[in-house]
Amino acid sequence: QVQLVESGGGVVQPGRSLRLSCAASGFTFSSYAMHWVRQAPGKGLEWVAVIPYDGSNKYYADSVKGRFTISRDTSKNTLYLQMNSLRAEDTAVYYCARGLDYGDAFHLWGQGTMVTVSS
Amino acid sequence: SYVLTQSPSVSVAPGKTARITCGENNIANKSVHWYQQKPGQAPLLVVYDDSDRPSGIPERFSGSNSGNTATLTISRVEPGDEADYHCQVWDSTDHQAVFGGGTKLTVL
Numbered sequence: 728q729v730q731l732v733e734s735g736g737g738v739v740q741p742g743r744s745l746r747l748s749c750a751a752s753g754f755t756f757s758s759y760a761m762h763w764v765r766q767a768p769g770k771g772l773e774w775v776a777v778i779p780y781d782g783s784n785k786y787y788a789d790s791v792k793g794r795f796t797i798s799r800d801t802s803k804n805t806l807y808l809q810m811n812s813l814r815a816e817d818t819a820v821y822y823c824a825r826g827l828d829y830g831d832a833f834h835l836w837g838q839g840t841m842v843t844v845s846s
Numbered sequence: 847s848y849v850l851t852q853s854p855s856v857s858v859a860p861g862k863t864a865r866i867t868c869g870e871n872n873i874a875n876k877s878v879h880w881y882q883q884k885p886g887q888a889p890l891l892v893v894y895d896d897s898d899r900p901s902g903i904p905e906r907f908s909g910s911n912s913g914n915t916a917t918l919t920i921s922r923v924e925p926g927d928e929a930d931y932h933c934q935v936w937d938s939t940d941h942q943a944v945f946g947g948g949t950k951l952t953v954l
Contacts, residue, residue: 764943764945772881772889774943786942822889830877831936832877836889
């Protein structure tokens, strides 16, 4: 079954760190670019970061640059998002999504994991 | 950087045609993708590369892109089409994906 399953969300205090995971199954994980997209409560979608199939050139939204790091482990078919120096405005549902390359559409999405940054 | 403009809401009666637009200067030079999102669910791709449909998406969903406006057209609207619709492009200059603010489609 082709799917993406996120985990690792929760409640965290401002300034702390959290790592999200996205487990891929049912397809050749190493052939696809992977993205993180988030959605704050009641708001629209906001792209966060992308990592290409080979893990080379990673790109980030300006709002998370320098604080978040996207990575992947092909041996585990898993995508990660390391989030440091978290802020209240990072509160959102975080989705991982699959695209063939940087500019391709996100054909496959996970169900999302909620991150709440609050003291 | 790109800023994609969508109307906050569109209302349409069942059986009629809904048109949801996504505006940006010279958007015709970009490939536009459209996602449907129902409450509490992850987004679902309904149109990609301006006008292509993923397998399983009804032919009632179609897309076009010209000049400064991309359009998602939903023909013979059904109550189950009620959802938020988001447009998206890839900004190859800044290396970032950009989403529109989303349009809430209400089926009257």
